[in-house]
């Protein structure tokens with residue numbers, strides 16, 4: 001009886017020892033395959049999915065009950081000029097997209113290329129989807145800086161304010177969507193995430209500005225209204241741009257080929273160069 005007990009205890013010890021030896025190996029195998037699986041899924045995961053995860057991580061709760069006090073084109077935090085005393089001017093062109101804004105002013109863009117005039121281009125997602133190849137060509141040209149002009153081209157409001165008859169976003173979450181939807185599209189196509197944002201209509205409240213800043217971008221408007229939504233004649237565009245001073249940011253449009261913008265820009269670029277001005281990108285500039 002005693003021998004049988006000893007044998008049973010011995011067998012139990014053997015079995016337990018074997019399990020202890022096997023278990024860690026199994027764990028290691030499981031862990032390895034899991035890590036490999038994650039690595040594989042990381043590689044095939046597109047950047048859009050990754051950054052949607054990032055979006056969820058941003059805490060918008062602190063903005064939910066904020067009541068904005070300002071509404072307009074130059075509210076607190078919106079940049080309108082380069083902080084400089086030098087004779088530099090930044091030309092910026094919006095590509096607004098949508099039913100009345102999907103044109104492409106190739107004459108204008110060809111002029112900028114031929115004359116080597118650097119320009120910062122703000123693209124709306126609707127325009128990019130309509131002209132993907134043209135967008136990629138412009139993005140590949142170091143003369144141009146590619147920035148974010150929104151997903152649906154709406155004013156940025158935490159409570160649904162309107163501008164120019166267009167209803168704005170109505171919550172911090174919808175602001176995030178308006179900014180990050182197009183941000184991910186541009187990043188996926190160019191490999192670079194924009195650092196500047198300009199809303200459709202260029203209207204904001206100051207809480208929206210804070211949210212965009214927390215999303216990692218500065219909001220850039222303008223101090224020179226260059227073509228008034230591409231409604232100016234060529235001579236009006238010409239005269240408006242001549243109003244630029246040291247560090248000015250000029251707002252123009254590259255999506256209305258039938259407008260006076262291209263001709264006005266051609267004249268103004270020549271005149272301003274004759275006055276000693278240089279055209280610059282906004283990248284790396286101290287904005288105010």
Ligand SMILES: [Zn+2]
Pocket residue numbers: 094095096149153199200201
């Ligand atoms: Zn626009």
